Amino acid sequence: MLLPVVIVKSLIELSFMFIVGRFLLGLLAGANRDNNVFWQLLDVASKPALWITRKISPKLILDQHIPLATSSWLLISWVLVVQYKIELCLEMGIASCQ
Numbered sequence: 001m002l003l004p005v006v007i008v009k010s011l012i013e014l015s016f017m018f019i020v021g022r023f024l025l026g027l028l029a030g031a032n033r034d035n036n037v038f039w040q041l042l043d044v045a046s047k048p049a050l051w052i053t054r055k056i057s058p059k060l061i062l063d064q065h066i067p068l069a070t071s072s073w074l075l076i077s078w079v080l081v082v083q084y085k086i087e088l089c090l091e092m093g094i095a096s097c098q
Helices: 004-035 036-058 064-094
Strands: none
Touching: 004 036, 004 064, 036 064
16 A cells, blocks of 8 residues: 555656756746757656646636646645655554655
8 A cells, every 4th residue: 555655655746846847947048948958858747737737727827827836736735645654654564664
């Protein structure tokens, strides 16, 4: 039961890092970010999480706010998954979680 929790936690962390990296590189690259190869890689990698957020969010939310909304729900879900992992480790014993 611990393996699926670890996989979900890792996927959440990866998605969050892609979005944060995309944001930071966007600040550094400025207006020419669309021509940047690394920006394009981070953009492709973060598309699934952004797409999910766009699908579940109301149309009232602007497209420019979707990355912030995605980061928010990823952070909240990461905290919940870490809490669940800690509970599992306490039930199974700390030695089995290392």
